[in-house]
Amino acid sequence: MVRTLTWRDGMVFALNMPIGLFLTLGYTVGAIGGWTAIAIWGVACTLAFLQSHLFAEMAAMFPNKSGGISVYAYEGWKRHFAPLGAIAAFGYWMGWSLSLSVEGVVLGTLVEQAFFPDNHIAVRLPIGHELGLPYLIAIGSIVTAWALNYFGVKIAAGVARVTGALLVIGLLVLVVGPFVSSGVDFDMSRITWTGTSSPLDWKIIVVWFYITAWTTYGTEVCASFAAEYKDPVKDTSRALRASAAMILGIYFVVPYVVVGALGEETIGANPVNYIGLAFDKILGSYSWLGQLPVMAAFIIAMMTATADGGRSLYGISRSGGTIRQLGVLNRYGVPGRALTTDMLINVFVLIVLGEPIAILLASNLGYLTAVTLAVGAFVLLRRDRPDIPRPIRLARPWIAIACTLFAINTFAIGVGILNPGLTGYGGLSETVTGIGILMFACVLWYYRQRVQDRTTIEWRVRDDDHPDPTDPLPDPSHGATGDATVTTECTELPTETRS
DSSP states (O other): OOOOBOHHHHHHHHTTHHHHHHHHHHHHHHHHOHHHHHHHHHHHHHHHHHHHHHHHHHHHHSTTOOSTHHHHHHHHHTTTOTHHHHHHHHHHHHHHHTHHHHHHHHHHHHHHHHHOTTOOOEEEOSSSOEEEHHHHHHHHHHHHHHHHHHTOHHHHHHHHHHHHHHHHHHHHHHHHHHHHOTTOOOOGGGOOSOTTSOSOOHHHHHHHHHHHHHHHGGGGGGGGGGGGBSSHHHHHHHHHHHHHHHHHHHHHHHHHHHHHHHOHHHHHHOTTTHHHHHHHHHHGGGHHHHHHHHHHHHHHHHHHHHHHHHHHHHHHHHTTSSOGGGSOOOTTSSOHHHHHHHHHHHHHHHHHHSOTHHHHHHHHHHHHHHHHHHHHHHHHHHHHOTTSOOSSOOOTHHHHHHHHHHHHHHHHHHHHHHOGGGTTSOOHHHHHHHHHHHHHHHHHHHHIIIIISOOOOOSSOOOTTSOOTTSOOOOTTOOSSSOOOOOOOOOOOOTTOOO
């Protein structure tokens, strides 16, 4: 893959994470109170910051592998139970790619409310439902996100810089505005610990952590571009840690200011358009100027979701964990087939299902499963492959930290899938859907092994001595310890090369 990105580009892609905050803040604050929500996000962001160190070490171990944490999970678990690698890859893909449809509809709704409130545009299909303007805008934005990624990652990074700058401006207005605008009466007493769920018990808190963790853990997206950074070791590490710290600050400041300005009842009653209400108070009749940066944030989120999901499928295909067809680069050095698969699936979801929120909630199970398996892979790789070069090598206590993070995530998944109804977000059907998609990953893994590769099923893969023939050989000057910097030359690859 073409090495054109820097760690700053990785941070720009991580700017998609405020979208998760915008999508969940209204529901979370309305249900459990502002302080409780801020505390949950603070804990989750802290865990994400610790996990970023683990992912940085593994990214430096595999600087030429694309796909991020799903590939690290596969590398760690394949010696013990290879299908877990396929489950991690598809779970990770679920968490990123299937969010496109929801983000597209919300973006379409924002555009309609701001600029076309009186339109009557609708397209009735023979199958599915009627597509109004928000859905047409959503489909157009999904295709646009695909195009911006398909023709080279540098194009997507350039657009993300512009929209990222707009988002930063919008966040500053949202954070500073309530203290300087005469139309806002900020009152900290509006922030409580209970919201409408009184009294709170530990299960409710854990389930909300489970549902909102995808909004904070997502800074790991920086690792998905390790094979495209100019310096895969330094750039990946800096992007991961800086993004996690940035999101920690945003997830405290934004809820604190917004809830103090509007109040929990107003936000809970308007869980989607509370952002518009906030800008109405701050900017008055010019509130649409404040909504433009929010729309820009959705564009970043959709580009990042497309890019990350496509690289996940590409990376696991190159590692032998799913069908070969997804492991091909196009002439622009990006996984075009995997990106196109993402785009078509999300358009299909919008046309047929209409309300893809259930699929998004189901995908949360897959995403947290992938993150948890990647954290566990850190420990397994330390034990099973101690001699592999580690340009970034964390101190020994990090093994205990990784085990603790693995236990916390596993516990949250268990409580979350058994008690989804405590938040009103979903029920058994969403859990079954998520498990079904993960099991489909195992079917594709089996098909790759038996039909495409025509090999016996290897439930435990030990192929460390058989690297991908297209990967550049590791620099022998780097040992297993220290903080040395890897210098990797860009290698031209045939566009149709397959592992």
